[in-house]
Amino acid sequence: MKLLVYGAGVLGSRFAARLYEAGLDVSLLARGERMDSLRRHGVQLAEENSTVIKRIPVPVREHPAGGYDLIVVLVRTHQVDAVLESLAGLEGDVLFLHNWAAGPEPLGAVIGHERVLLGFPADGGTMDGDVVRYRATNFMTRRVAMPIGEPDGRTTPRLERIVEAFRTAGVNAKAEPKMDAWLKTHAAFEVPLGQAVHTAGGPAALADDPDAVRDMLRLMRQNLAAMPAPPVPRGFAALRTLPEGLLVATLRRFLRSPTAVHSGLSDASPATTAELARLAEQIRAHTKVR
Template sequence: MKILFYGAGVLGSLYAARLQEAGQDVPILARGRRLADLKEHGVVLREATGTGKRTATRVGVVERLAQEDAYDLVVVIVRKNQLPSVLPALAGNGHTPDVLFMLNNAAGPRQIVDALGKERVLLGFPVAAGWREGHEVRHLVLPGWLQRMQKTPLGELDGRTSPRLGRIMGAFRVAGIPVEASPNMDAWLKTHASVVVPLELAVQAAGADVRRLSRTRDALVLLARAMRENLMVLRALGAPVTPGSLRMLAWLPEPLLASLLGRFFDTEFTEMGLGTHADDPLDELAQLAGELGDLSRAAGVPTPAADRLRGHLDPAAPPIPDGSARIPMDQHAAVVAALGAAVGALVVLRRSRSR
């Protein structure tokens, strides 16, 4: 397959290099300094964890997508706020039937469909993490079994498993990229943003310091509440939480969820992934937080904790004091869970006595 990668950043580079190494023809569209770096060095990847392996892959590099250029597939991997800048060239190109958008998006596919028409569009999400250091892309590598679970979701707008989706998934698999067909990619993306945006905002609220977030209970409580609020918005809009396992964020007792989140942030792996992102420009985060705000207004569901975290996008906003634990925890769910467990134990006890 001839696959153009539109966007030569962290994840465009990572996916493109893997597909090229597996024998596909994968030119990358780049601009500015990145264009010059790719021409000089190829795609240089270095593992930030694991063995620290470094690879350099030669790829074709193009500067624009012309009207008459023909590819079997274009994969768009840019930041969400950059999407409007790539749509005109894609709309003007009449020789590429299939365009796969792999980026964060809480607002739904309307903007893309309006520009390209719904027949050409597929959605996906790049499940990986990394950052740029000069001309190198450093990426996080999970331990083996977790890597196999880390599947890249891809889907048609209507959720069908079409022949072209099968072909694209096949090409990804041959490149060693685990994939899964998603029957509702829009719900997947909305759920992902509902969780990840508060997570990144909480890092900002803790002064862009992941370890500090891990020990600042108030930021963790706001994070737990913001994620819950966002999932309530999705529910009100009729968008199923996808994957369903994330529904547990809605029912786990707040003290337990805050404590689990604290542990999650207190690891070198999380610090590397989210800490580095915290240095990145906040333009996409602001865009996505705005999109979630629009969803909450459309659903008529207030999101006070999410709004409070969003305030930390303002560079003038003071971070939540290190270690602060003043917000009272919502013990309601914990009490209900404890009562439920006690009633259950009593029932079991009475039954066993009556035998």
């Protein structure tokens, strides 16, 4: 299987490096200074605060030309439109691994509906100069598998091949029959959470304001109630059914936890702000929220 990873940020770099180390035929698409750094040093990886830097010589491409069996897109939500234009003339299936609440239709309308697969990387990290820093527990080792699915929910031979290839490479992937609903559920939860954290000035600051946490929870409930399908995973339905006081207390504990600190919630960069805004637009447009 010949693969192209489109996007050389934290997730794309990590993903491409892991596939390359596993012996897969993979290239990483990058441009500008990031491309120059990757060509000189390879993908540079380090665990959290470690001084040990590992360099992986993943082949780098500036343009997505060539024949690929699978193109894996790992970019932010607001960058997808520009990516679609460059993929329209290429061959090969395309796996979109990122936040996305608009459904598969706008993706397929540009590149062909038969090429689209959906997924979510469920990983995190930070960029320290040209070094990607990541947690020891990530999407490759975590118990919760990285979901991948066909837009229509079928378990197709190509989906099985992709999941098996990722598993063989050490990536904990699984076929998810309700991937579109999974992504919409995640956005319904993440947008209020991310925007509330940024407004408060960080997870801990939000935890110290129970009224703000309560307002955030109510937005989550509104989003979930407006979804055209039940939440996936089903556990998110608890956000609509459990008592508000219990949920507020639980969310405040989460916001003070190491998981919240290391999850990237504190990232208030323009890119994160733009992504949350685009996701909010998608939620309004593709649910009953008005």
